[in-house]
Amino acid sequence: MTWEPERLDDQRHLGEGDPGGMLxxxxxxxxxxxxxxxxxxxxxxxxxxxxxxxxxxxxxxxxxxxxxxxxxxxxxxxxxxxxxxxxxxxxxxxxxxxxxxxxxxxxxxxxxxxxxxxxxxxxxxxxxxxxxxxxxxxxxxxxxxxxxxxxxxxxxxxxxxxxxxxxxxxxxxxxxxxxxxxxxxxERVARSLEDLAHRCRPSSESFINPGKSLAMDLAESVPMVWGSSPAASVAAYRLVCQLGANAKYPAIHGELPEADHHQVAALDGPMAERDIFADTASRTLRLVVLRDVEEHPQVTRRREASLRLARERDVPVTELTADGVHPLERMASLIGLGDYASTYLALGYDIDPTSVSAITEVKARISQ
The missing domain is CATH 3.40.50.10490 (Glucose-6-phosphate isomerase like protein; domain 1)
Known part of the structure; x- marks a missing residue:
């Protein structure tokens, strides 16, 4: 399975590669x-x-x-x-x-x-x-x-x-x-998800499609996904779960400030090393931070310090900010984007996002 970003703008592939209709x-x-x-x-x-x-x-x-x-x-x-x-x-x-x-x-x-x-x-x-x-x-x-x-x-x-x-x-x-x-x-939550669906529609090209753009960020990396509040952490966990189920792709979930007490050490580890002279892209760590307006002031300081730390070590960073006033609106904005990104990531790898054969096999084995 190879990552081919051009698949994301191939309308025929997006249709044929998603027979179960996850998009x-x-x-x-x-x-x-x-x-x-x-x-x-x-x-x-x-x-x-x-x-x-x-x-x-x-x-x-x-x-x-x-x-x-x-x-x-x-x-x-x-x-x-x-x-x-x-x-x-x-x-x-x-x-x-x-x-x-x-x-x-x-x-x-x-x-x-x-x-x-x-x-x-x-x-x-x-x-x-x-x-x-x-x-x-x-x-x-x-x-x-x-x-x-x-x-x-x-x-x-x-x-x-x-x-x-x-x-x-x-x-x-x-x-x-x-x-x-x-x-x-x-109704506000529904309207915001409708707007996101329009911006992330399959016919929208990668350079303006936030779902496809996030998928391209995540591809060929090991995402470490952090939330900066309880609401953002739910969205971070959902993204990690969707990456596993839809894209069959491993990722790590964390929540600030807790993640700064253990996961941040990975920025000095082997997965954070990048070989700029390699002939092919290597799978390296990527820090993905989901921000929320209701984060604790000390969490804001930790988030900013962690992002600076990652950038100083040349670890790729993706930072996303929740939209909306109510916590449900803000969660929906982040969850919806993550759902699209995980589906597009699967399709970029030519993986059926609906199929979960490993889950089905485990259920079959324990039922025997």
């Missing part, structure tokens, strides 16, 4: 925001308030579904009067009990880890909220327990349905008065 799926993000909100409202999530405010919220999910928990925690923010925990596991923690809310998120509605946690939540008397495809085992568990379920119209891979799965938990948090959001916010 159209990313372009549908705005519609997913609107549908996710409408479906959540129709599911009467306001009923969750009947149980009172929970002691804690546990969001259970795997892969693209689990990001919903990270997004929820970042939207509610540090002022939350209760802990919001994302659980990527088969086992519900021992401290979770009848006074807690468990939100089980599964795009397929069949994720075995999530089904296990949802079943345990029902047995312990937790309040359960299910989010996933209709007519699935997850919905059956929720309905049998008389729990609220949001049947979202998921198609294709769960990671391509991020906003369908992430909006309902935010609406649930609003019903519990943990965060103030309304239809106008979700």
């Amino acid at each position: 159209p799926a990313v372009a549908a993000s705005a519609a997913h925001v609107r549908t996710g909100y409408r479906t959540a409202v129709e599911a009467r999530l306001d009923r969750l308030a009947d149980h009172g405010r929970p002691r804690a919220i546990v969001v259970a999910g795997m892969g693209g579904s689990a990001i919903a928990g990270d997004i929820l925690a970042a939207v509610v923010g540090n002022g939350a009067p209760l802990p919001i925990v994302t659980l990527r596991s088969y086992q519900l923690p021992g401290w979770v009990g009848a006074t807690d809310l468990v939100i089980a998120v599964s795009g397929s509605g069949e994720t075995e880890e999530t089904l296990s946690v949802a079943t345990q939540a029902v047995r312990r008397g937790c309040t359960l909220l299910g989010v996933g495809a209709p007519g699935t085992p997850l919905e059956a568990i929720a309905r049998q327990a008389s729990a609220v379920y949001v049947p979202v119209p998921v198609t294709g891979q769960s990671r391509a349905n991020l906003w369908l799965l992430s909006i309902p938990p935010i609406v649930a948090a609003a019903a519990l008065r943990l965060v103030s959001v309304d239809a106008d916010l979700f």
Whole structure:
């Protein structure tokens, strides 16, 4: 597999190389925001308030579904009067009990880890909220327990349905008065994603297309992706996950200030060395920093110092700034760009961004 950037402006290749339609799926993000909100409202999530405010919220999910928990925690923010925990596991923690809310998120509605946690939540008397495809085992568990379920119209891979799965938990948090959001916010997010879809459309050439430009930055490098706030860190983690799933490409996630206590040392390591006389491009470290306007003042100083350190060592740097006023808007601006970049990176390497044969093979092996 070789990187050929000219593929990104070859409209025929972009169509034939993406048989599963990952690019159209990313372009549908705005519609997913609107549908996710409408479906959540129709599911009467306001009923969750009947149980009172929970002691804690546990969001259970795997892969693209689990990001919903990270997004929820970042939207509610540090002022939350209760802990919001994302659980990527088969086992519900021992401290979770009848006074807690468990939100089980599964795009397929069949994720075995999530089904296990949802079943345990029902047995312990937790309040359960299910989010996933209709007519699935997850919905059956929720309905049998008389729990609220949001049947979202998921198609294709769960990671391509991020906003369908992430909006309902935010609406649930609003019903519990943990965060103030309304239809106008979700419409602003949808409009910003529509604008991004226009700028990142396949027919837009690489030199003006931010998605293609970021893919070209990441190609032939080992990206170390840092977020400068909890919201930006969610987007950084999402980008790393999308690079793995879409482009089959390794990357490293970090969050400032923590990354400055270990990962920054990689700027002095073997992957930071560049051979300018090499006949072929060598895969070297690239520092990718996702900025947020709400970063801590000391984090701002650390970010600026880290970027200077990288540039002084001739380590390539990419710095992206979130757009928007609300944390959800800012996350969406960074996540949307990363989703496009990971898809274009796959297509530049002539890799099908939808195929996940290794994941499928692992599932088949453990089921034997």
